[in-house]
Amino acid sequence: MKNNIEEYMKRIDDVILSHLDGGHVSGTITEAGRYSIKSGGKRFRPYLLFAALDAFSTPLERGLKTAGAIEMIHTYSLIHDDLPAMDDDDLRRGNPTNHKVYGEAAAILAGDNLLTEAFQLIAGDEQLDPATRLEVIRIISNSAGHNGMIGGQMLDIEAENREISFEELEKIHKYKTGRLISAPVHTALVIAGAENHTASHLLSFSEYLGIIFQIRDDILDVTGDVKVTGKNTGSDARKDKVTYVSTFGLEGAKERMEQKVSLAEAELDAVSGTIDVTELKNVLNRFAIRDY
Amino acid sequence: MKNNIEEYMKRIDDVILSHLDGGHVSGTITEAGRYSIKSGGKRFRPYLLFAALDAFSTPLERGLKTAGAIEMIHTYSLIHDDLPAMDDDDLRRGNPTNHKVYGEAAAILAGDNLLTEAFQLIAGDEQLDPATRLEVIRIISNSAGHNGMIGGQMLDIEAENREISFEELEKIHKYKTGRLISAPVHTALVIAGAENHTASHLLSFSEYLGIIFQIRDDILDVTGDVKVTGKNTGSDARKDKVTYVSTFGLEGAKERMEQKVSLAEAELDAVSGTIDVTELKNVLNRFAIRDY
Structure with a gap:
């Protein structure tokens, strides 16, 4: 019998929210954390983790808390990213950003808390x-720290309002978003006890996925509908950010995305004889290609 | 042969700085982290951890990285605490605060990074x-998260500019500073494999120590010399903060501190037959009583 991913996708929020409810010192910290978790998001990273576990027929229960922790870290990074000192965004997923509701101090602390409690979870x-x-903690802290997301965020901020090369752009994405997209696959491989050859193809798959995700994000910033994406469009252009679209044009960006999708599919095909990659192909369809 | 704590105190910075130097994505993140680590501090928490290990004749090597991680978390909390949205301090340990040197965005990220990399360490x-x-990760994330430091920081911020009761004040201290002062003792007990009776007395000792430390901090905010403490004096009063001094007066605060010191000593005396508490008594002398 196959795993039921949809069932576990429903349980992700419960796992995170019930952990946050365990905080009994400050109601504001709990509430501000709940707010950003509950304000939606596609839960792309948990889905990816479940899909990777499913490929090995590993019970999803074994990945539930890891998936929750990665989503908590993703959410903390959004809260801090939206702060006035960083991207200064008022709207996230169609809702006012955390600091707009709870104030900057609470938003900083709520972010710090999601990061801290992710490791506790x-x-x-x-x-x-x-x-x-x-090993899971090691992978996640590595993906989120100076050799991962935080390193990339710093590069991204330093790249604002100046000309950067395409190589620099790719480096930013690799770390800023790429590492925390590889993390669900990487942790799933450890939880499932995958052997090296398979692991190496799936890690390459996850790296392509990170790039695909970023190109798509850049495209949606131009073509997206705020009602669907929950984000104001055109914010990259307003901030003079170099993106795939500003570098290669809309069509060029789409072309590059399709190339990466083919490469990602090839990685899955390479291991499809030994594991069942159906759900991982679904990830590609569900999150990467869909052009809303 | 007894442990040489001074030798390990010298190694604390190396452990942290060499870990930070392992960040190869953003020079700014590494540099901003190094800056706040190198700008001094008494390394009270590492010393406490070493003193607790020493009581069990446990090699200090076994606590070196844990001590480094706790100091990294303490440092991140100072960086975020000093931000304009929080305490808005320009001076820390006699040097410009992190965001004054690197800007707010880098300071937020450098703080996030110290927290993340502490778990990696x-x-x-x-x-x-x-x-x-x-178990060490569990204790530290618990002490630093919503049921520890972050919970207390949020209470502290919400208490600004309004009347709070003494009970509220004590609750703030218990979580804001107390939990991360208990953490070195608690983790040392786990590393040393202490039995329950001894552990329980030393945990009580660490809780008194947290309170002592806070009362002393409140006193120094009034009586301290900026050249020695590295902090501007009178900042609590300027911010209308309720402190031990504003509540009980300077003499009343000192009296309360001495009471707690006696209670802390009694906890050590209760176990001095089974372990060697010499270094833990030194902690009390070195960090808590000294009135500079």
């Missing part, structure tokens, strides 16, 4: 033996 | 078996 995950939990 | 600590590392 994994450390207490009884579904995984201690060595596996540690 | 512990997760990779080969001195400790996986189960111990996990």
Whole structure:
């Protein structure tokens, strides 16, 4: 019997929210954290983690808290990213950003808290033996820290309002968004106990996925409908950000995205004889190609 | 042969700085992190951890990375605390605060990074078996998160510019500073494998120490010399903060501090037959009582 991913996608919010509800010192911290978790998002990273576990017929229960922790880290990064000192955004997923509702101080602390509690969630995950939990913590902190997301965010901020090369742009994406998109696949491989050859193809797949995701984001910033994406369009252009679209034009960006989709599919095809990549192909369809 | 704590105190900075130097994506993130680590501080928490390990004759090497991680978390909390949206301080330990040197965005990210990399440091600590590392991560994330430091920081911010009761004040301190002062003792007990009775007395000791530390901080805000403390004096009064001094007066605050010191000493005396508490008594002398 195959895993039911939809069921686990419904449980992701519960896992995170019930963990946040365990905070009994400051109601504001709990509430501000809940607000950003509940304000939606596609839960792309949890879905990807579940799809990767499914490929190995590993029970999704074993990845539930890891998926929740990665989503918490993703959410903290959005809260901090939206702050006036960073991207200064008022709207996120169609709702006022965290600091617009709770103030800057609470938003900074709520972000800090989601990051801190993400590690608490994994450390207490009884579904995984201690060595596996540690490896998961290692992968996630590596993906989120100076050699991952934070490194990329800093590069991104320093690239604003100046000319950057395409190589620089790719480096920013690789770290800023790419590493935390690889993390669900990487942690799933550890949880599932994947052997090296398969793991290496799926990691390459996840790296292409990160690039695809970013190109799509750049495209949606131009073509997207605020009612669907929940984001104001044109914000990259207003900030003079170099994007795939500003570099290659809309058609050029789409072309590049399709090239990467083919490469990602080829990685899945390379292992489709040993594992069932159906759900991972669905990820590509559901999150990467769809052009809303 | 007894441990040489001074030797390990010298190694704390190396452990943290060499970990930060492992960040190869953004020079700014590395530099901003180094800046706040190198700008001094008493390294009270590492010293406390070493003193607690020493009581059990446990090699300090086994606590080196945990001590570094706790100091990184303490430092990140100072960086975020100093931000304009929080305490808005320009001076810390006699130097310009992180955001004054690197800008707000970099300071937010450098703080996020110290927090993230603290967990990476512990997760990779080969001195400790996986189960111990996990327990250490659990204690530290608990002490730093919504039921610890962050919860207390939020209460503290919400208490500004309004009347608060003494009970509220104590609750703020218990979480804001107390939990991350208990953490070095708590993690040391786990690393040393302390039995319950001893552990319980030392945990009580660490809780008194947290309160002592806070009262002393309130006193120094009034009596301290900026050249020695590195902080502008009188900032609590300027912000209308309720402190031990504003509540009980300078003499009343000192009296309360001495009461807590006696209680802390009594906890050490209760276990001095089974372990060697010499260094823990030194902590009290070195950091808590000294009135500079």
